[in-house]
């Protein structure tokens with residue numbers, strides 16, 4: 001049976017809950033989209049409608065359903081070497097500075113594609129003597145579901161379409177028979193990347209300092225004040241002189257001081 005429509009007051013309640021808890025910003029225009037994303041889930045749970053669903057996720061005893069709602073309302077879309085200019089920029093910066101120790105943070109890592117792309121780049125750079133052997137990467141996201149998958153490092157081949165054949169050979173294992181069409185990142189890279197859950201809209205404990213932070217394609221979910229607060233919070237973990245990346249489509253970060261733009265979506269933290 002089709003669900004009754006999502007009433008305005010229920011929608012506002014949902015929007016307020018998502019904004020207060022995880023910073024997501026939903027305008028009135030997004031109501032049809034939100035309704036269509038949640039409907040199949042509500043029907044699957046056998047609930048009477050949107051009101052019952054919002055009551056469930058607003059309560060303490062939701063059996064993990066709040067997290068599921070966040071997953072349904074955001075997109076985890078990601079792939080290896082997305083926006084390659086950022087990886088090229090990092091490579092030329094590191095080739096110039098030749099650091100012996102490096103810490104990088106993929107701050108909305110989704111399934112880990114970004115973090116493992118960075119690990120391939122750093123492994124190559126170590127191999128050619130341009131950086132030292134002491135490097136590691138932290139990947140964080142709010143969604144436990146994507147993090148569980150990130151730790152395994154298994155992907156449909158298509159997600160690695162921008163990985164060069166040499167890197168595929170060097171750093172990935174191809175599945176066969178039941179796993180045909182899947183690729184796993186090799187253990188020697190997986191052990192360089194740690195994943196953990198982190199809500200960017202809550203205070204961040206001491207994680208850094210990092211030499212570069214990738215905060216790409218997540219700011220789009222936030223309204224301007226939340227965007228600014230998230231960026232300022234993340235920047236406390238970046239060392240002066242370190243590189244900061246947002247999605248190229250996310251543009252300038254309004255209100256944030258202390259960043260020098262160096263390329264589309266790429267900045268250097270001032271104060272080095």
Ligand SMILES: C[S@@+](CC[C@H](N)C(=O)[O-])C[C@H]1O[C@@H](n2cnc3c(N)ncnc32)[C@H](O)[C@@H]1O
Pocket residue numbers: 022023074075076077078079082107108109110111114140141142143146198199200201215216217218221247
């Ligand atoms: C589109 S993916 C971006 C993945 C990767 N950075 C990239 O550019 O390909 C956005 C991710 O942000 C995460 N996210 C949304 N709100 C968040 C929050 N408040 N704290 C941490 N992560 C969040 C989502 O779970 C999702 O995995």
